[in-house]
Amino acid sequence: FDHGVDCVCNLAFCANIFGLVMIGSGWCLMIQFTLQFTFYMAQWEEYHTHVLQHSVGGVFGVTEVNYGLALFTLLNAFLDRKALWRLPINYFLPFLPDNNIHLGHASLIGTLIMFSLLIIGSLKRVSAHPNVRNNRMTAFGQLITPASIGIALVFLPQSVLENQTRYVSLAMGLLFSLLTKKIIVFSMAKMTFATIQLEAIPLLLVTFFIQRNNADDATTFDQRILQLLCLWYMFRLHKWAWLAVNQICRRLDIYCFTIKHPKKS
Incomplete structure (x- = not known):
């Protein structure tokens, strides 16, 4: 049941991004892949270490993410999504040169960076675990x-x-x-x-x-x-x-x- 709820939260995460940020199809599929790959890696890490990581640094965990998603959805209900998420990023950071990167794209880039850090963390923990040190090729395979x-x-x-x-x-x-x-x-x-x-x-x-x-x-x-x-x-x-x-x-x-x-x- 617990893992099933996590999967539903993953779906809610994707649905929020796709519907609220209003991005193209390629971005949607990229976010979905990285999210599901990260979730798979969490279970892969538990398979090898018998420990399921549920937080980063003991502060930012699954519960915080779920509450954050709910808050994000509620806030978007009171905003003009089209006007907000399509604002150029240099509107908020004037020192940046003119470009075609919107706030929605910048948010997604930040999300991808967050997923990448989670993936790197899983790789490091599994690689250093005593159960895997002599069998890394099989684990990473x-x-x-x-x-x-x-x-x-x-x-x-x-x-x-x-x-x-x-x-x-x-x-x-x-x-x-x-x-x-x-x-x-x-x-x-x-x-x-x-x-x-x-x-x-x-x-x-x-x-x-x-x-x-x-x-x-x-x-x-x-x-x-x-x-x-x-x-x-x-x-x-x-x-x-x-x-x-x-x-x-x-x-x-x-x-x-x-x-x-x-x-x-």
Whole structure:
């Protein structure tokens, strides 16, 4: 339940940025990728160190972020969003030269820097942990699959990123959700998590096909294949969760949503 709430907060974070700051599709997908990659890395760190970091410096933690998101949303309700977030950054910092960077872009750059610091912190802590010192290649290899998702986004045509944002975002989100849930469950069960996750192959193949497709009906093809990709990852996420829950319930002799009372003799 706790991790599920974290995932919902991630979604709220993305929705706030996309709707309130009013940025382009490329920025939206970049923020979503870095956010979900950072969340995956937090679970990856827990997998190797058995400690889930929930704050930075003991001051800025998950609770503060969630309250901050709520406050950010309320404040935007009383502001002229279009006028505020599209103000040039040198309006606030006159000493900067004239440029096309708006307040919205500057805020997102700051957010990306924050995510980067969190990622670097996870890398340093895992690298220095006694459980990983002699097996760093395997540990860092587990980041190849989620990193490949971001690389795939770079190779998607700009027209696809702009016109099919919803499907690209949903497919990427479902895949990250599946990978993150798997590493959480494997960490709790103390099971080996494969270095390369084959779940990413369909997304990589779709990216390759879209990149190579130059047909006249390319827009329709791109939309259909991305829709199928979303349906596939919805099926995979549901199937994997169903299998995992059933196995856990059978192994521990419990029910998923209710308390199993002992049978009367």
